[in-house]
Amino acid sequence: MLLNMMQTQATDPTWLGDALHCLLVQNVSPNPSLSGRMTQFAKTISEVAGAQATSIWSLDTNLNQLNLSARYSDNRTNCNPGSVIHFDSDGEVLKVLRSKKIVAINNIDEPVGPLAANAEVFQQTGANAVLCCPLFDNDDLLGVLIIQHAPAPHVWTDSEKRFAEAAVSLISMAMVQATNESENRATTNHKLRLGLFARMADDRLWETDDAHNVVSVVSGTTILAPEETTLIGRRPWDVPTRQPLRGGWGPIKRSMENHEVIKDLILVDTNLDGTKSYREASGEPQFDQNGLFTGYIGVTRDVTNKMAREAELQATDQRYRNASHLACLGHWVWDRDKDCCTYCSPEMADIFGVTVEEYVARTNSFEQDQKWYHPDDRAEYVAALENACATDSGWTISTRIIRDDGSIRHLKQWAEPGYDSTGRLTSTLGVLMDVTDQIDLGEKLRISRSKLSNLVDNLPGALFRVKLDEKWSAVYRSQGFYRHFVDPSSSANGWDELGEDNWILQVEKADRKRVRQVVEAAVAASSTYEVEYSITTVNGDKRWVWERGNPVTSLSGEIEIEGIMIDATDKRRAEEALIKSQRGEAIGQMTGGVAHDFNNLLAIILGNLELVRDDISDVELRKMLDASISAAARGADLTRNMLAFARQAKLEPTKLNLNEVVRNAQNWIGRTLPTNIEVNAQLDVDLWSTQADLSSTESVLLNLIINARDAMQQGGELTIETKNLVVDARMVQNQHEYIDQGEYVTIAVSDTGHGIPKKLLKQIFEPFFTTKAPGEGSGLGLSMIYGFIRQSGGTVRVYSEEGVGTTFKLFFRALPQDQQTEDQSTIAGQPTTPSCARILIAEDESGVLAVLVSVLRKAGYKVTACGSGDAAKAVFEADPNFDLLIADVVMPGRLLGPNLVEELRVIRPDLPAIFLTGYAAETTIHGNELHPGDIRLMKPIRRAELLASISKVLQARDAKGETS
Template sequence: MSKRIHFNIFPLLLQICAVLLLIFYIVSRWLQIDFLPVLAATCITFFIIFPVLLLLVNSPLKMIRKALDSGNLSQIKELATTSTGFGQLASLTLKFFQQREELIEEVSERKKAEIALRESEERYRSLVETSPDAIMLSDLNGNILIKNLRASKLFGESLDSQSGNICIFDLTPTEGRPHLESIFKEIKQKERIKAVECLMKKKDGKIFPAEISFSLVNASNDNGGAVISIVRNITERKKSELEKSKLEDQFRAIYKMEAVGQLASGIAHDFNNIMGAISGYADIIRHRYGEDPKLDKYAQMILSATTRASDLTGKLLTFARKSKLQMTAFDIHDVLNDVYGLLEYTIDKKFEVNCELNAADPVIIGDSTQFQSAIMNLALNSRDAMPDGGELVLRTENVTLDKDFSKSRAYIVAPGYYIAVSVKDTGTGMDKQVLSHIFEPFYTTKDVGKGTGLGLASVYGTLKSHNGYIDVESEPGKGTTFTLYFPVNRKTMCSDSEAPKACVHGKGHILVVDDEIFLLDAVQEMLTWLGYDVSVCTNGKDAVEFVKRDPSNVDLVILDMMMPNMNGRECFRQLKEIKNSIRALIATGCKMDDELQQVLKEGAIRIIQKPFVSAQLAEAVQDALSG
């Protein structure tokens, strides 16, 4: 609302009257006219004209005053269109107030703009200062002009040192400087470069990996603009990527070893089938033609060779974790003392053998024979790695393994209490390439004829069979340390059976089912020699059809476990549907595993391991028929 404006015309009129009286007096004197009549005529004229003049003057002034008081200037718009002095006054008043309103609006808009700008600056300042990334503004020569708090912390500079004399090129190692300089040259054309990885350097000299984005701003300026560099410390990301890579390596190693284990198991199965046929026929030769000393000798040699071959497949099955374990509680220290005694007497005196038995809890549940074999394998490998002699140390200690232990290993550890058995030597050591293959079957660095490549593979299998782990530390020229981790007091139950020693003849009708023809013929020959009636089938489907025709005619079925289309377990299930009381022996080239345990639970009498000879077969058949 405008302030009230007062127009008082009376003082002005009095002044006019005084002036007029003075003028009339002077004129009357000059003309020598009597002043009083003139004065009387003038006063009469004045008092007649004055109200009219007063009305003419005061009316537009009141209109203007009223418009100013009310703020409603539309009241004088019509007056402003007149050509009178009051019209001009009204027009000027309208223009004044219009300009005044425009000025007020302009000032208001400027204040709003200033407030918005200030708020925007605060937001951006807050955004920049609270950013987890280091943000720096530099000229095209790399001289830092402004940097945020994170940049100061990351590069070890205080905020007081933001004087512009620090160059971004000095924040990278010497070898990385040319790369940054080339980026600053390139950014003039590209104006923006995203996610460049490079090494950066803190004030204390520490190097860290960084990801940097560059943007050119104010390029139209005379100085060519400035460069905003956003630096992100990616140390943790690189650690995560490394851990992820290690984890992927762990899984790849596990899958690789599992795949190789399956391959080894398959090879062992097929090999045992072949050895079964060879040993079967050799045993038949001994029993039928044993009167001939030469034939008997040759047959014995064949059987001896098949036994050695069976030991070889046993190592493969140990690697594949399908070996037959004899699990008992035993003291690892007792076994190591035995190994220590053997080594002292069997290896050259140029080797120094030491035994450091520090474990407080040395008793585990396991196969002591496999454990001893594993330690001997490692010890003999250590001996071979020290052609000029050296030191061999057998050592034990109890350790507790946790999840962090897996992070630096190529395997995943079940947390718990373990006994660590290490075999350490001062030999030639191994490089990373060799280390990545040492547990693979048939992989060896020894000369032809000096190693089968199954020693460490069987050690690996032993550890897996005992739910343990193996760790290797080695460098060329610095020796090797194998550390075996066995869980303490972890029970593992496996079935076991004694091998028969004598042939037992009998009677009955036996159905033999195996997809290997030569092994099938050998078993048929042995059973016929033992007095049994024998029928054969080369697959599970034929066996089921055979029993269907006359279930009562079959006293015993000898089933191969691994056959195409229908394996031994499925065949046995279908045979039981035909004849629930049917008796079955399971013949397999694999060792005891979960599937074999299941088929025993489902009613199979027992397992017979390939290769076998007549005496073993006779005892198993007799046991199955009389059971």
């Protein structure tokens, strides 16, 4: 039982009650000597507290040393009974002991507290840690209880100190009881020797006259004390040094004046030396033969020692009650002869929710006692009591009671048999403790721990506490540590059986030194830290870990690290994708700006070349001009590729079925690829429709096929596959680039060529990046593909392995099933016969403006040219009779092209307009006054396309006028 108490001291809330019960048993059990009882106390305290040794010392009368009364050590050997601890009678040790306070020294070599300067006094015991507990009888220091630990220091807990306080009260009570018993035995022996006469001779006989004046005080064998002689000639209440113990002289005076018998009157005398002595007085009135009152005759007896013993017993009882109150223990006594409860402490009655009197009255039989207990616990309770009665033993049991208000309380009970002075079993003595709050707290703690465990298990990471050694040895790691960072494929059932080596985190070599430096810096600064590093799991996966921790001090004084680890792999990939996207956006913006300016230059070159060609009849010169015009057209194609990468290309999306695009491509693939490349098509028969620019889609497919051809110089297999795909949240999370959820149509082009090196995969979509030899490619093919697909609302995935091959998968947004999109017609045809139409042009680029004016005037139109939108508005306000407005989208000044059209249509609502732009994105700028029939042209513009657009707009205007 004691071993169990030592093991459960820190967790069992009833430990203190169990410990006090053991001490109470030592106090009530019959023992022939004080030394034996003290040894039992020392043994019980050592075993319960888990101490190396416990000793009880009595204070020497010279107040300069402690004499060993009893000692018990864990090696089961007792020290020499003659051992002493010396100290200065005027020094700090005695002063501290008289303060009645328990002093805890956790380390005798580094003491703190009131005995720090005199700790060497207790080094005589051979201890490293000491709990020094003074023993008192009222204000008199009796001795010291010393609980010690060796050979290591020990931090004394609050539970150990409370246990020591209760033990001090019980040991002091036992010492006082032993002293009283010794004094009682001495008195008994004295009485046996002196006999009845000696006892009577010690009484004082006193006599008064009829006025109550004391006329004589007579002692049989002793001389009267000086203070007793002062009574002669005075009435008892006139003596200033004598007072009744209770009630004052008033009631006594009235009784004597009424000639009543006086019994059991306790008088207190203040002696000449200031001490107190107590006398018990009794007296009877005396009358003469005529019945007249003549005075009192009585006896007084010295009861000073008796009163002192009663005071000691009361103090001992109070200490006993205080210990019970501090421990929240209820006490009871069951009389086995009467078979009823004869004593119930106030603490116990309070636990049962009744008064002491009510509890005793209601527990007047064994059957009545059972009614307190919960029906489910009653059989176990009865069995424990019946076994105790049959074996003359006690019991320890946990039960529940139901109080009158219906509330249920959980109790822990201990009971032991009680004996009379002859050793006969007469009663059962018991203590109990209400542990309801502890049980409720334990249940709440269990639920809280369960919730915390579930929360920790659901984290995408782990909690940890490790030592600062080379292996970061684990003090604690939650299960998420192994699941997320060591072996994701392993079952949690076997983790507890793994050795420490299987829990080592495989941090990348490049990060190890950095991580340790961060942690050591945090330890030095006593601050938290954050660090991110990469690891490799057992199955070879590369993962990223974000860790936050802080240094803590263990119970042994060592510095350890505790914190949290989070799987940051997805976050890291998202950051890399964002950086890549931002880099692409920056390059795209730069590329778009360059293409815009280049388009203006090409517009001037192409326009002037076409004008010059019209005036040249020489065949050779015309060939040279045609070559220049062709080169300018190729330059325009190059800028279109650049704009496609920048997602600013001019697109004319139509409803497409990618199966048809692939089937049409099969007609020319054979002419493009060598005979040693086999072509396979795997087309989804239920393929959804998408909306994309047909020409750009065909161009993308051609680029991918040519790239596949170049990757298979020695021949191979080319596969084109179409498929429907629904992108869900899981797929979005696993992608390295953002893509919206929804329905997609995919087209995949796969080859069995040499593959793309892994280190180059991140660069293949960058403009002008190519692995081809100089002069064999511009590096814009893949960047154009990427820009076109992203501008169309999709994305591109690349899967490649060196020596195996490469797959490019294009994602196009699928059209809703109920949506029908009409194909947009392209502008075609030749210009109609020019009219005398008046055209207002607003273009900020002077070279482009000059070409436009020349082309249109040569075509027979009347042209007014302006260098900005603001200038064009001023011209129009002066003369609004223009048939058409041609305006650049972006111009300096207040009015951009769309704003100019909007304000001019306030004057002329029917004014048609054609917009020119170097950015396809600019054509999306619109206002509330723009018409659906307004045409948008991408620079550089061929003369035929410009004249055809003008003719279409003017014909549409004329047709609308005729209809009106």
